[in-house]
Amino acid sequence: MSDDPPLSGDDLVRVLGTLANPHRIRVIAALAQERAYVSRLARDLGISRALLQVHLRKLTAAGLVSAQLELSEDGKAMKYYEVKPFVLRLTPDSIADAARTLTPPDTIDPHEAER
Amino acid sequence: MSDDPPLSGDDLVRVLGTLANPHRIRVIAALAQERAYVSRLARDLGISRALLQVHLRKLTAAGLVSAQLELSEDGKAMKYYEVKPFVLRLTPDSIADAARTLTPPDTIDPHEAER
DNA sequence: TGCACATGCAAAGAGAAGTTAGCGGGTCAA
DNA sequence: TTGACCCGCTAACTTCTCTTTGCATGTGCA
Numbered sequence A, B: 001m002s003d004d005p006p007l008s009g010d011d012l013v014r015v016l017g018t019l020a021n022p023h024r025i026r027v028i029a030a031l032a033q034e035r036a037y038v039s040r041l042a043r044d045l046g047i048s049r050a051l052l053q054v055h056l057r058k059l060t061a062a063g064l065v066s067a068q069l070e071l072s073e074d075g076k077a078m079k080y081y082e083v084k085p086f087v088l089r090l091t092p093d094s095i096a097d098a099a100r101t102l103t104p105p106d107t108i109d110p111h112e113a114e115r
Numbered sequence C: 001t002g003c004a005c006a007t008g009c010a011a012a013g014a015g016a017a018g019t020t021a022g023c024g025g026g027t028c029a030a
Numbered sequence D: 001t002t003g004a005c006c007c008g009c010t011a012a013c014t015t016c017t018c019t020t021t022g023c024a025t026g027t028g029c030a
Helices: A009-019 A022-033 A038-045 A049-061 A092-099 B009-019 B022-033 B038-045 B049-061 B092-099
Strands: A065-071 A077-083 A088-090 B065-071 B077-083 B088-090
Touching: A009 A022, A009 A049, A009 A092, A009 B009, A009 B022, A022 A038, A022 A049, A022 A065, A022 A077, A022 B009, A022 B092, A038 A049, A038 A077, A049 A065, A088 A092, A092 B022, B009 B022, B009 B049, B009 B092, B022 B038, B022 B049, B022 B065, B022 B077, B038 B049, B038 B077, B049 B065, B088 B092
Parallel strands: none
Antiparallel strands: A065 A077, A088 B088, B065 B077
């Protein structure tokens, strides 16, 4: 319904960077429909498991998806992923707000550089 | 107030990729306050003009800022940039919608590869 | 003329991100 | 025991992105 608590500038950049990828967009789209385990998801999306793993790791790191390990009826370990519900509203103003909490770039003043 | 018309999947990825950068976040934040010309903006942000140019080009390409060339009172050419107002709402569902309009990955089926 | 200010672009290096290939582990059923 | 599933990892390659450096353009003013 309403927006999530505003992210810090750094987190926002991280989340946006995570979403800015076609594979990861598709992963979220697939998981928004229903949770799935890695191998199944890889088949559905038509990509390798190794590649999917990497993208899932990034999505998890950004807090956009979560996983839980479960045992299937026939005893196999299955790692199920699902999307975390989120609402992100981006406008010039909201971005300006986030900019205030960005970690400052390493200002390397030549005079101070000798430290 | 309300949201902008939904972007295509590819455009969304482009826009997100553009926003996923601290420099560009700061540029938008600065321009959200007031329009500025390149050299001034570079001084304010403490980055080189060349670097800023690159980021402004990306922001322009993504449709997030726009520029107009103006002549200052003393006859110098000044390129003023300003933010385009935009509202982007990101949720798992909105992303799932965008995913449908992504250009499909080059599926290189070995059987068809000989074309 | 020379300096200060404005604009632009391109080459090249460094670093980050994406992708593949190959290896390891496990359970179950034939 | 073999094959079909499930999970994971890393090394190495390629590709993309960021950033700096350097050069070229223009105006106005001392």
